[in-house]
Amino acid sequence: xxxxxxxxxxxxxxxxxxxxxxxxxxxxxxxxxxxxxxxxxxxxxxxxxxxxxxxxxxxxxxxxxxxxxxxxxxxxxxxxxxxxxxxxxxxxxxxxxxxxxxxxxxxxxxxxxxxxxxxxxxxxxxxxxxxxxxxxxxxxxxxxxxxxxxxxxxxxxxxxxxxxxxxxxxxxxxxxxxxxxxxxxxxxxxxxxxxxxxxxxxxxxxxxxxxxxxxxxxxxxxxxxxxxxxxxxxxxxxxxxxxxxxxxxxxxxxxxxxxxxxxxxxxxxxxxxxxxxxxxxxxxxxxxxxxxxxxxxxxxxxxxxxxxxxxxxxxxxxxxxxxxxxxxxxxxxxxxxxxxxxxxxxxxxxxxxxxxxxxxxxxxxxxx
Numbered sequence: 001x002x003x004x005x006x007x008x009x010x011x012x013x014x015x016x017x018x019x020x021x022x023x024x025x026x027x028x029x030x031x032x033x034x035x036x037x038x039x040x041x042x043x044x045x046x047x048x049x050x051x052x053x054x055x056x057x058x059x060x061x062x063x064x065x066x067x068x069x070x071x072x073x074x075x076x077x078x079x080x081x082x083x084x085x086x087x088x089x090x091x092x093x094x095x096x097x098x099x100x101x102x103x104x105x106x107x108x109x110x111x112x113x114x115x116x117x118x119x120x121x122x123x124x125x126x127x128x129x130x131x132x133x134x135x136x137x138x139x140x141x142x143x144x145x146x147x148x149x150x151x152x153x154x155x156x157x158x159x160x161x162x163x164x165x166x167x168x169x170x171x172x173x174x175x176x177x178x179x180x181x182x183x184x185x186x187x188x189x190x191x192x193x194x195x196x197x198x199x200x201x202x203x204x205x206x207x208x209x210x211x212x213x214x215x216x217x218x219x220x221x222x223x224x225x226x227x228x229x230x231x232x233x234x235x236x237x238x239x240x241x242x243x244x245x246x247x248x249x250x251x252x253x254x255x256x257x258x259x260x261x262x263x264x265x266x267x268x269x270x271x272x273x274x275x276x277x278x279x280x281x282x283x284x285x286x287x288x289x290x291x292x293x294x295x296x297x298x299x300x301x302x303x304x305x306x307x308x309x310x311x312x313x314x315x316x317x318x319x320x321x322x323x324x325x326x327x328x329x330x331x332x333x334x335x336x337x338x339x340x341x342x343x344x345x346x347x348x349x350x351x352x353x354x355x356x357x358x359x360x361x362x363x364x365x366x367x368x
Contacts, residue, residue, distance in 0.1 A: 287308065
């Protein structure tokens with residue numbers, strides 16, 4: 001194999017593909033990147049048996065071939081090469097030669113035969129939508145994906161397509177995030193996408209206007225983002241019937257400036273930490289929300305002027321869970337909808353229903 005290419009293009013591709021490379025693999029090839037050089041295209045693949053990322057860049061290929069090289073070392077070398085044009089060559093012993101300007105490297109590679117095959121699957125559904133739309137949907141729900149492997153079903157998000165509406169739903173037991181958008185889809189379906197692959201999709205989206213295709217199989221899903229293809233196993237199992245968990249009653253409704261409420265909660269949060277936990281109590285009156293927090297290090301209070309419709313209520317929240325919901329609303333104003341002090345609070349837009357966030361309350365005692 002022998003080829004030349006633009007160093008900066010190769011470096012960017014390597015850094016993106018490298019995120020799917022295993023750092024502690026029992027199979028040595030999985031700690032490398034598979035390089036294929038054919039038809040003046042360089043194909044790079046990283047795969048950790050859970051997620052695979054593949055991309056292609058232009059290259060001038062003198063001799064076709066394939067090789068696997070250590071991902072981190074190769075990426076570090078390419079990033080530091082002195083010239084924009086770099087040359088690469090491998091021999092029958094799988095020694096990989098790198099040259100750029102006066103810099104020369106020889107690193108040990110291995111045969112591509114040792115690299116596991118990326119899964120192939122038959123498509124059952126295909127969805128196409130703008131990258132900016134998917135990016136916003138993932139960004140506004142990923143915070144509620146669980147990291148508790150005791151319930152692996154919730155380490156991913158439910159993608160539900162029903163009547164040409166795509167909903168992404170994430171839940172971790174303490175909060176739930178639902179985001180919806182109109183799309184064009186041939187039929188109704190649902191599948192569960194791991195949180196890890198969604199984070200990679202966010203990093204790969206370069207232009208909000210480009211189209212992203214989501215190809216779904218029985219056990220796998222493939223996202224195409226620009227020149228990148230990202231494949232992952234779907235999470236199997238039965239997701240929570242999320243619609244039944246959304247409170248139907250609206251005893252109290254508060255329209256509030258999001259930034260002001262975030263700032264107030266952050267002020268209360270100064271008294272809490274990972275070691276010192278105490279709820280932020282929200283006392284909602286007719287024209288005021290009073291926030292208080294009491295911990296072993298002190299006590300804090302603050303108040304905001306609001307317009308409340310319905311009953312007065314006192315309710316407590318984990319400060320981080322409340323802040324996550326407010327910050328991911330990405331609205332100037334939100335509606336807070338409550339049904340007593342022990343029922344999850346709904347955070348929703350003032351107009352429309354593009355998102356629904358639920359925050360489970362904490363019990364508060366009389367001293368807070």
